[in-house]
Amino acid sequence: MEIEERSTAARIRDAAIECFGTEGIAGTTARKVAALSGVSPGSVINHFGSMDGLRQACDRHVLAVTRDRKQQAMAAGPNFDILDAIRAAGNPHLLGYLAAVLTDDAPAVAELVDAMVADAEIYLAQGVDSGMLKATADPHGRAVILVLWNLGLLVMHHHLNRLLGADLTNPDFGTSPEIANYLTPIMELYGDGVFTADFIQNARAAMATLAERPNLRDSNETRGTPI
């Protein structure tokens, strides 16, 4: 289903994206979306069949917009901000919507995340080639972790904002002064890591031991995931 921009359906869809983002998925009702887009509740259902259909249309739209912007960004050279394409799309509510839907496992959301990871793998490989990034033993695993770390921060923007005073859902975040609170520790972690070389060596030895002698798994030295 293709939605003509500037049509009533597009207005309803955009209002739904805003509503899903601000009121949450469950807090969004047909009547709220209707009021926000200036139509009747019946019209909302008439255009999208059901509230679930509306939700899926929103997912598809975010996916399409992201793909669209991503192509432009790709042509302009590697970009390391996975959210930049969405931020650049113009609609200030897309990030809020994404933060709201990223937690449940709707198919279109999974597709979007998978696409982000696939793109990140490409960008990261390019970064390695150009000497910007270190090489890795597990390019896929690294891409997954890096993408999910960043999407995770977006999902918990409430906590990030409270603790660091940085609001990722703010459309002007990229040019706000608060970005330093967020960027400084991240750049440090991305640049140097946290663990010292000594500790890493010990931990790798412990993991090798664990691999060949699994019965040691409950020993104190290997318990727990780091941090």
Place this chain on the structure above:
Amino acid sequence: MEIEERSTAARIRDAAIECFGTEGIAGTTARKVAALSGVSPGSVINHFGSMDGLRQACDRHVLAVTRDRKQQAMAAGPNFDILDAIRAAGNPHLLGYLAAVLTDDAPAVAELVDAMVADAEIYLAQGVDSGMLKATADPHGRAVILVLWNLGLLVMHHHLNRLLGADLTNPDFGTSPEIANYLTPIMELYGDGVFTADFIQNARAAMATLAERPNLRDSNETRGTPI
């Protein structure tokens, strides 16, 4: 309000934690909790006043359990797994509940996250002292990012499981073989970072320039947050 363990109220509360985790916050109804705990819907409300009261009781319980376990873990020495205390509490549904509530900004959840960050700051400082961790210019910022990165992965465990085959909500995750898929890239990132020394130097120079000449903020070399 203190809930005596093994009481009916405790059974209802535990059923609610399970239900909130599996069905989501909005998908949890008084009747479902009643059925799961083997009481009547009226009794659920009678014990907790309202569904919101039940939700708050769950939050308080998770906070109390975490604090309890954390003290024991603290006495046993520094522990770098922020979820370990919860995992060790025995209730296999606590992590699922946490993953469900971490996105909305309920006061008790904020308190729990703040406590985790405060603990992390202590552990990280101890790690620096013992030579396990590198020093940082911003201990608070680093603690926030590290905690939120990990909680973010928990929140998006669906995606992590699909992409890496590692389920953080599995109580036996710490001893499962799939933990390597998750631990390998994370250990690499924590150990070495991603950026090369060259790139970091350039980026720091760019940030310094940006600090003293803010009108350059939209220049291409400084656009976007990394990754």
Place this chain on the structure above:
DNA sequence: AGCTGGGTTGAACGTCTGTTCAAGCGAATG
């Protein structure tokens, strides 16, 4: 044995939900 009182129940109430549908509207067409 008789009484008391907290715990428990299940039916009932009002509200809000998604969804349906007959009626109405206005622009385009003949």
Place this chain on the structure above:
DNA sequence: CATTCGCTTGAACAGACGTTCAACCCAGCT
């Protein structure tokens, strides 16, 4: 001007929800 047709409406529906409350049960006290 008359007709048609697609979009829009708002009233109406059934279902699910949180919550209330009179009745009931039963352990523990007098």
